[in-house]
Each structure stands twice: as structure tokens, then as C-alpha cells.
Amino acid sequence: MLITKNLVSFSSFICTLLMVGVLLSSPVGRACASSLVETNSAKVEVANQGANARKQAQTEALKRVFTKMTGSAQTLDNAGVKAALRNPGKYLIAYQYTTDNDTLYYDAQFSRDALTALLKREKLPLWGQRRPDTLFWLATEQNDQRWIMREGQPDALRYSLLSQSQRRAVPISLPLMDLTDNTAINVYDVWAQFSGTLRKASARYNPDYILSARLYQQSAQPAPDFLTTEEKLERALSQSAPAFAYQQTQQQNAAEDPQDEFSDAADAEPNTANNESNLEIGDSVSDGRGNPEQTVNSLRPDASVEPTMIVDVGEGEYALEWLLLETGSTQFGTVRAASPEQALAGLMDVYADYLAARFSVRFTGQQTADNELVISVANLDSLTHYIHAQKFLSQLSVVDSAILTAQKGPVATFNLKLVGTRDDFFNALSFESRLRPVKDSFGQALEGNNFYWNE
Numbered sequence: 001m002l003i004t005k006n007l008v009s010f011s012s013f014i015c016t017l018l019m020v021g022v023l024l025s026s027p028v029g030r031a032c033a034s035s036l037v038e039t040n041s042a043k044v045e046v047a048n049q050g051a052n053a054r055k056q057a058q059t060e061a062l063k064r065v066f067t068k069m070t071g072s073a074q075t076l077d078n079a080g081v082k083a084a085l086r087n088p089g090k091y092l093i094a095y096q097y098t099t100d101n102d103t104l105y106y107d108a109q110f111s112r113d114a115l116t117a118l119l120k121r122e123k124l125p126l127w128g129q130r131r132p133d134t135l136f137w138l139a140t141e142q143n144d145q146r147w148i149m150r151e152g153q154p155d156a157l158r159y160s161l162l163s164q165s166q167r168r169a170v171p172i173s174l175p176l177m178d179l180t181d182n183t184a185i186n187v188y189d190v191w192a193q194f195s196g197t198l199r200k201a202s203a204r205y206n207p208d209y210i211l212s213a214r215l216y217q218q219s220a221q222p223a224p225d226f227l228t229t230e231e232k233l234e235r236a237l238s239q240s241a242p243a244f245a246y247q248q249t250q251q252q253n254a255a256e257d258p259q260d261e262f263s264d265a266a267d268a269e270p271n272t273a274n275n276e277s278n279l280e281i282g283d284s285v286s287d288g289r290g291n292p293e294q295t296v297n298s299l300r301p302d303a304s305v306e307p308t309m310i311v312d313v314g315e316g317e318y319a320l321e322w323l324l325l326e327t328g329s330t331q332f333g334t335v336r337a338a339s340p341e342q343a344l345a346g347l348m349d350v351y352a353d354y355l356a357a358r359f360s361v362r363f364t365g366q367q368t369a370d371n372e373l374v375i376s377v378a379n380l381d382s383l384t385h386y387i388h389a390q391k392f393l394s395q396l397s398v399v400d401s402a403i404l405t406a407q408k409g410p411v412a413t414f415n416l417k418l419v420g421t422r423d424d425f426f427n428a429l430s431f432e433s434r435l436r437p438v439k440d441s442f443g444q445a446l447e448g449n450n451f452y453w454n455e
Helices: 010-025 049-068 073-077 080-087 112-121 156-169 177-183 187-192 197-203 228-240 241-256 340-359 382-393 421-433
Strands: 041-044 092-100 102-112 135-142 145-148 211-218 282-286 293-295 313-314 318-326 327-337 372-378 400-410 411-418 433-436 450-451
Touching: 010 092, 041 049, 041 400, 049 080, 049 102, 049 112, 073 080, 080 112, 102 112, 102 340, 135 156, 135 197, 145 450, 156 340, 177 197, 187 211, 197 211, 211 340, 228 293, 313 340, 318 340, 318 450, 327 340, 327 411, 340 421, 382 411, 382 421, 382 433, 382 450
Parallel strands: 135 211, 313 327, 372 450
Antiparallel strands: 041 102, 092 102, 135 145, 211 318, 282 293, 318 327, 372 411, 400 411, 433 450
16 A cells, blocks of 8 residues: 655644534444454365365355355356356465364355455455444244244354354344343334334444344234234324324424434334335335335435345245334345245345445446545544554555545545545445544534544
């Protein structure tokens, strides 16, 4: 990475303005709790440590790494990727054999730089190592019993979920279901997928996304019959005009108290009709094919259409009806499969594809004004902070190079060359807490690309 230490005199007024803005501003909104994942390694089950088994596992491991790094299994159809898969040893850094529950695994690590160069040459997408954290509420039914899967539960289904999460490099956590959780939510709420209760119960975990699902055999009694009379009445009221007016009143109250960002004005099961009554301003719903059906009073009428999850997937006797809660939007759908484990795998594939479509960067090879960006970073008051900030910028998948062009006291100016667009850069920072926009005392971002290094 080229670093030009060309110290240029900086306006003391601008420097003072930046620092005053930082000192006066207070945290507004929540800090996203993203995770750093290893995308250049994969673990494959093998029968033995023989040469043939090792060669096959090496190829399979590289396939999984390509899927992790790009966020899409369709990458494997690319000619350049196919050529790499014919010689996986070219990209191999290290490997070892591990054993887990009497199962032998081949654990391989590949060169991230070499694979990134290949993806760039083939103009394929690249999804960075920083991934959003997802809290998963899963209500499952077995032998006429329903329960919520919890963290640390010794259950084969939980192990399958963790395995699929690692396979697609999507951080998934489960609720603790301790006294706090059991007070805030119960299996009825998760099974009926009441969004308001789910959001409130999830607030303590501070997740980036909330994913809820109910898993059952399709021959079993459908979920609506599980509701009590009071819950059925609550749902009917939530779909009526008076309830919608009451919801708007709650929205106004929530606007006056922004601390509970995950609060909802109304609880509603997503897999029912008349979902319009549960929408808030800016909320969108899916039409059942992964396409936005409508947007309610969109505050960004000229914004491009956001990616959505594929809603109806697979076939089989097991149904996994899911609900995805984001800030200002809700998606829902169903994954069907022949077994509970396959249903979870299908959901992880759909969810990972959706996240990759939102956050991956595609190498276009075209240089425009949108591929360059000048930013100012405050609070670099030591050599250590400067080194960490420069390393942080250079490791972002969207940044090709970061050149220091000016520094005045604790404020440094970097000229960034991007492999994607400026929107890709700001998107990559949406889950970062170390580099945050400088805000004034009212919590509004200052004009210009001014950031504050938080360490």
C-alpha cells in the first residue's frame, strides 16, 4: 500500500470545526454489532487422510471459500474459477486434519490476496470479512411439543444450524432464553411471529438483523390454530382501520422516544393477508417472489430497488416459515424441504445470497469519478492510531489504495481509490464502529466526508 507522507498545511478553522463537532456530538442510534469472519478457509469432512481423499477435499474446500468470499454459489460457474478449481494447490497456504465428535475433517486455508486478484480479474463480486450479526429466533415442533431453540442447547438441529452458518460465513446467534428472555417473549410469540415482541426481546442483543422462523411438518396443524382466542382477537384488531390509527399514534410516541429503535407499533403474523395495516412509513413488503410489491410513502422515491430474499423455495414435508426484521422493513417467506436440516440449509442459502447482494462489491474495471473519494479522519493523535486507521482502510474490500495526502494535528486526509462505488464504501462502513461520521451536537453528519477514528 502506497503511503505518501506529504504534510500540507490544513485550515485551523476546519480542524477546530471537526474536533468541536466530535466533542459535542453524542452517540445517536445503535452501533451495529458486526463480526469479522474467516472467508479464506474451509473445513471438509473426509473418510481418511489418503492422497485421493485429500485431493477431493482440497477442491471442495476451495469451492466453499469461493462461495464465502463472493457470497454466491453461482461464482463456481465462472470459467476462471473452474480453472482454479482444477489446481487448488496453487492457492493453498496450509492445511491440517481435525477431529470433532469422531468425525475427521480436512481444514484448509487459501491465499486471500491471490483469490481476490482472481475475482478482480474475472470481475466477480467480493464480500468483505466484516459481516452483519443476526439473531435467530427459531420455534420448532416435535412430538406435539413446541419450544424455542436457545444458545448452547445440545440439539442436533442447533449443530446443523451452526454448520450451515459457518458454511456460508454468516454470523448467526441464538437467544439465551434466560429469565430476561422468558419474561420478554415466549414460544407463542415466536410461533405466531409477532414482530413487535420479537424486536423488543431482541433489543438486549443489539443485532444487525432479526431472523425468526417456525419449523413444522406440513401435515401438522397450521400455526393459526395454535393461537389463543385473545391472540386471534389481537390479530383481527391489528388488521382493522381503528388499530391502524392506534398504530400511527404509537409511531408518533416512538418518534419522540428514539431509544427503542427495534420497537414496532403493532404485532402481526407475516404469513397472513392485509399486512398493509402493519406497515410503517418506509416499510416495504415482498410479493412472494422476492420482489418489492409496494412501498409506503417512501422517503427516497429516487432510490434504487433494494435486493430482497427469495420467498418460496424448495419442496418437501417440512416447512420453515421465516420472518426477517430490519429497520423500517419486513420480509417473509417459506422454505420447504425433506428434513429439518435441509430446511435450515435452504434458509441459510437464501439469507446469505440476500446479504451478499446487499454488501458485496463487484469489480467493474471501469474508472470513473465515483471510484475516487477524499476523506478526513480525526482523532489520529498517535502513530499507533494512524497505523491502525491506514490498515483498516486498506483491508476494506472496496478500497484498492489509500494515500495520505495531508495531516494537521490529529486530522488526516486520505485519497481513496475504490474498486467499487462511493455507495459501496459507505455501505461497507455501515457495520463498522471504528470509523464513524463526524456529527454535530444535534446528531447530524457534517457536510463533507469527515470521519472520527474510534479506538
